[in-house]
Each structure stands twice: as structure tokens, then as C-alpha cells.
Amino acid sequence: MKKTVMVALLTAVSVSVFAQQKSKDxxxxxxxxxHAERMKKDLDLTEKQYKQVIKxxxxxxxxxxxxxxxLKKEQKAYQEDLKAILTEEQLTKLEAQKKExxxxxxxxxxxxxGH
Incomplete structure (x- = not known):
């Protein structure tokens, strides 16, 4: 059960990390x-609060x-473990699913x- 939860978490995080890496410069x-500047403006923070929020x-x-x-290390280890378990055909299918x-x-x- 613990391993299943870890796999699900790693899969979700890997998609998230992948997306963040592409858009984060x-x-x-x-x-x-x-973020602190937005909060200062939107919430009318005092200078003391602003400095605390920045920190x-x-x-x-x-x-x-x-x-x-x-998480990157965990994902890499997970992928290596999968390579040891799955056949070439299964790995190819898994890669195609990831691409999709x-x-x-x-x-x-x-x-x-529809946006």
C-alpha cells in the first residue's frame, strides 16, 4: 500500500515538476x-510585515x-527500478503513455x- 501511494505521488509530482520546469525561467x-510584493499591495502590509513575509x-x-x-532523485530511482522489472515492450508502451x-x-x- 505504501509503495502504491509513493508511486502515485511520484507520478503526480513528476508531471507537476515537468510542467514547472518548462514555464519557470x-x-x-x-x-x-x-509574491511578497503582491501581498504588500493587496493586503496593505506594514513594512515589518512585508519583511517578515519576504523572509x-x-x-x-x-x-x-x-x-x-x-523528488527528482526519487523519480529517477523509480524509473530505474521500472527498467529492471518491465520488458522492453512494456517500457516502450509506458513511454508512449507518458508522451500522450x-x-x-x-x-x-x-x-x-473549450477555453
Whole structure:
């Protein structure tokens, strides 16, 4: 059961990481800064609150970066384990399924579903 949950989580995260990698051309600190600026404007934060939010966002960004790296390692290990278990035919079929999911995700992200 634990392994099944891990596989499902890794699959979901790998799609998410893949999508984020394609659209992310800025560093986590920049993102933390922009988020804090939006909060300052939208919520009328005091300067003290603003500085606290920036610090918190930067810490969170570093934590999330570490998590993404960990998940990449986990995904790579998972893929290697699959290669040891599946036949060439099964691996080819799995790769085709992944490509199809990426294609559908890309279509959805870029205006699919009637948008």
C-alpha cells in the first residue's frame, strides 16, 4: 500500500515538476520577492510585515527547492527500478503513455477544454 501511494505521488509530482520546469525561467528568491510584493499591495502590509513575509517566502522557496531535488532523485530511482522489472515492450508502451499524457496536459494548459 505504501509503495502504491509513493508511486502515485511520484507520478503526480513528476508531471507537476515537468510542467514547472518548462514555464519557470526565474529563481525561487525572485518568486518569493514578487509574491511578497503582491501581498504588500493587496493586503496593505506594514513594512515589518512585508519583511517578515519576504523572509518566510525565501525560506519556503529554499525548502521547496530541496523537496523538488529530492523528488527528482526519487523519480529517477523509480524509473530505474521500472527498467529492471518491465520488458522492453512494456517500457516502450509506458513511454508512449507518458508522451500522450504530456501532450494532453500541454493542450489543456494552453487553452484546451473549450477555453
Amino acid at each position: 526565474f529563481d525561487p528568491e525572485e518568486r518569493a520577492q514578487k 518566510m517566502n525565501e525560506e519556503r522557496a529554499e525548502h521547496m527547492k530541496a523537496l523538488r531535488e529530492e 499524457r504530456r501532450k494532453k496536459f500541454k493542450e489543456y494548459k494552453h487553452g484546451g477544454r
